[in-house]
Amino acid sequence: MNGQQEQQERWLSRCLQIGFVLVLLLLWYLGTTYWGISGILLPNPVMVLHDLKEVLGSGEFLPDLEVTLFEVAVAFALSCVSGLALGYLISRSPYLIAMFEPLLSSVYSIPIILFLPLFVLFFGLGPWSKIALGATISFFPIVLNTIAGFGYVDRIFITAARSMGASNAQMFRYVLLPAALPVVLTGLRIGFTIALLAVLGSETIASFAGLGHRIAQLADAMETVRMFAYITFAVAIAAGLNALVSSLERQAKRR
Numbered sequence: 001m002n003g004q005q006e007q008q009e010r011w012l013s014r015c016l017q018i019g020f021v022l023v024l025l026l027l028w029y030l031g032t033t034y035w036g037i038s039g040i041l042l043p044n045p046v047m048v049l050h051d052l053k054e055v056l057g058s059g060e061f062l063p064d065l066e067v068t069l070f071e072v073a074v075a076f077a078l079s080c081v082s083g084l085a086l087g088y089l090i091s092r093s094p095y096l097i098a099m100f101e102p103l104l105s106s107v108y109s110i111p112i113i114l115f116l117p118l119f120v121l122f123f124g125l126g127p128w129s130k131i132a133l134g135a136t137i138s139f140f141p142i143v144l145n146t147i148a149g150f151g152y153v154d155r156i157f158i159t160a161a162r163s164m165g166a167s168n169a170q171m172f173r174y175v176l177l178p179a180a181l182p183v184v185l186t187g188l189r190i191g192f193t194i195a196l197l198a199v200l201g202s203e204t205i206a207s208f209a210g211l212g213h214r215i216a217q218l219a220d221a222m223e224t225v226r227m228f229a230y231i232t233f234a235v236a237i238a239a240g241l242n243a244l245v246s247s248l249e250r251q252a253k254r255r
Helices: 003-034 045-058 062-091 094-108 113-121 129-149 155-163 168-205 211-220 223-255
Strands: none
Touching: 003 045, 062 129, 062 168, 062 223, 094 113, 094 129, 094 211, 113 129, 113 168, 113 223, 129 168, 155 168, 168 211, 168 223, 211 223
């Protein structure tokens, strides 16, 4: 019965999400067709769809998409390795948790995008400045969730495992990891989303290639319809990747 109820709630949430998107599209169409909104500021969605079909059909987006996905993949990989390793090491000591968790949380509250000029100064306008920014920003939710996941496991489980003679490897495999996994996976999902947004945002400011760079170029040239076509494509890519990561997270939590 609970499974059926969960499925119904899942379908209801999907319907609400789809309905929200359809209402936005309807308002967009009505505003640009009947309510006098300037096409320079907001082009008609039918024209945007037409240009989007041209972009997808010609394949002109492929070089920019390849650059963006490369930057996101490398940035996320770097933040995963560093965030998981450091978070686990800190979580092993209550003293280190008390010292570093507030410090990391404070740094995370700083809008790190402000330091993009420094990353560009150090790494140039190529992909590595975007990778460095994305890895830096996504590092914090990963390390903080890793600390929270491994550092606050119920002491009863640890004491019981130790009393039964569990080794360090067995403690990690059968006690710490299962207890911490849901929180860690949430941190990874948030880190991935932030890395993607950071890369796209920094590409619009200072870059030679990428989807964000193409959108900024079209905005400078006042090609509004084409720009919105690329924005729609970038949003679809971001939503698809986020849905994929969320699905992997749910599957991993069920195991």
